[in-house]
Amino acid sequence: MNENLWIGFLLATAAGLSTTFGSLMGILIRRPGPVFMSFTLGFSAGIMILISFVELLPCGIERIGFLPAHMAFFLGIGTFFLIDVLIPHEYIGQKDRTESQASSRLNRTGLMLALGIGIHNFPEGMLTLVGSIEDVRLGAAIALAIAIHNVPEGLAVSIPVYAATGSRKKAFWFSFLSGVSEPVGAGVAALVLLPFLSPPVIGWSFSWVAGIMVAISLDEIIPSAKAFGREHTPILGILLGMMVMAFSLAVLG
Secondary structure: OHHHHHHHHHHHHHHHHHHHHHHHHHHHOOOOOHHHHHHHHHHHHHHHHHHHHHHHHHHHHHHHOHHHHHHHHHHHHHHHHHHHHHOOOOOOOOOOOOOOOOHHHHHHHHHHHHHHHHHHHHHHHHHHHHHHHHOHHHHHHHHHHHHHHHHHHHHHHHHHHHHHHOOHHHHHHHHHHHHHHHHHHHHHHHHHHHHHOOHHHHHHHHHHHHHHHHHHHHHHHHHHHHOOOOOOHHHHHHHHHHHHHHHHHHHHO
C-alpha cells in the first residue's frame, strides 16, 4: 500500500509537470498546427472515457453495488461542474486564435489560463493517486491520459505570455506552476483517504473519479479539440485513444 502510494504520487507529479513540455514546445519551436492539437486532445479524451467505463465504474459496482456506484459517478460529474461554476476559466481554443491582442491582454490571458488550469489540475492529481492505491497499472493509465492533455495546456499558457513579454523564463514558470497543483492534489487525497481506506471507500472513490474524468472529457477536452477547426480529427483521436488503452489494458492483464 505504501509503495503504491508513493508510485501514485510520482505519477501525479509526472503528469502535472508534462505542462512544462508543452511550454517548451511553445517557446522553443513553432506552434503545432490545429490537426496535431485536435488529434492529441481527442486521443486523451478517448483514454479517459474508456478507463472510466471499463475500469473505474465496474470496480465501483463490484465493491458497492450498481445503484450506489452510479450515484457516486453522477456525484463526480456534479463535483466537476461545481468547480467549473465556482471558478470559471477560459478553455483552450475558446477564443479566436488569430485576433490581434495588445501585450497586456496577452499577458493577462496567459495568467488566467495558468490559474484556471492549475485549479482544474488539482482534482486530476487526486484521480491518479486514487487509481494507483488500488492498482499501479490503473494509476499509470490515468496519469498517461492526463499527461497527454496537459501538453496542449502548457502550450496554451506559454504562448500568450511569451508573445506578450518576450520572456521565455516567465512563460516557462507560468506553465510550470499550473502543473504543480497536480501533485498537491495527490497529497491532499492521500491525507483525506488513507485513514479511511476500505473496499467501500475504494468503490465510492473509483466511481466518483470516473464521473469527474467523463465530465472533463465531455465538457473540456472534446470541445477544445473541436475548437481547432478540424471536423473529424477529434473523433479519430478519441477512437485511437480508446483502442490503444484497451490494447494496453489487455496486455497488462
